[in-house]
Amino acid sequence: MDVGNVRAALARKGLSAAEAARRMRYDPAYLSRVLNGRQAPSPALQRSLAALLGLDEDDERAAYAMRHPTRLDRAAVDALAGALAAQRRADDVVGPVPLLPAAETHRTVLLGLLRDARGPERDALAEVVAEHCAFLGWLHVQMRSGRAVAVLHEGERIAREVGSGPLIAQSRNFLACHWRTRGDHRRAAEHFDAVTRTEGVHLTQRAANMARAAEQTAKAGDKAAARTLLRAAERLGERAANQDPPEAAYWLRGQAFQLLNQGIAHAALGDEIAARRHIAAGLAGIPAEHLAAPWISDYVSPARLRELSPG
Known part of the structure; x- marks a missing residue:
């Protein structure tokens, strides 16, 4: 069982660890130790979590890809993209607080996976990683965290490597939102304007x-x-x-x-x-x-x- 996947699934469903433990009739302290990597889960807990969170083949495929980056295939990239899409839509409902810890963990894992990945699907993976960095940056923007700037610049850099105008624009948009939350209207306007001038930006953006x-x-x-x-x-x-x-x-x-x-x-x-x-x-x-x-x-x-x- 991949703890990162479990944390992400909890976040997608808007469940705290305490609420998940209550529903499964487990000790909250035990589940907390598992989720924080301090204790290995029992087979029974793994089964209960899979049933509660609806963990499926895509979750396992994504976890396998993270453990074996040189065996990356399109199905694994699609699974990673699907997990990210679910987290982004969860943000529309539950907000950044329950999503942030898992998103930070995923950033570290995804960057390691991208570093070690080989083969024809690496660019597709890079797009997922760039989008994830933009999403993580957005969570920090909502939290009024200065960390947003570094994460969003990271997302833009990766998007540039694969020449994705929409993803470059996405990171720039969230960076503009960061300056807007700081009340720096001039700088926010400059960054929003920069999005409109990004090569390859989509008309809707x-x-x-x-x-x-x-x-x-x-x-x-x-x-x-x-x-x-x-x-x-x-x-x-x-x-x-x-x-x-x-x-x-x-x-x-x-x-x-x-x-x-x-x-x-x-x-x-x-x-x-x-x-x-x-x-x-x-x-x-x-x-x-x-x-x-x-x-x-x-x-x-x-x-x-x-x-x-x-x-």
């Missing part, structure tokens, strides 16, 4: 980040430049609405997220009526589970969310 650049430019005091950016972002957003985003930016599917970004840009410019219209339309298209996601308050304050949410 470009439109969303142009709107964020407009918002931060307005907050930095240059409202004329912000209005120019916002007009361009709205034109791009209309074109992007009919395109499927890269999987690494899955939340940009459709028009809802574009409208939210445009709405907060209008708000920063003082256009309250346009802001309310865009935000209300955006919220109407956001999946219900995302309305409770911790990150939604980055775009809409809790009070405004209650005011504008459909129903």
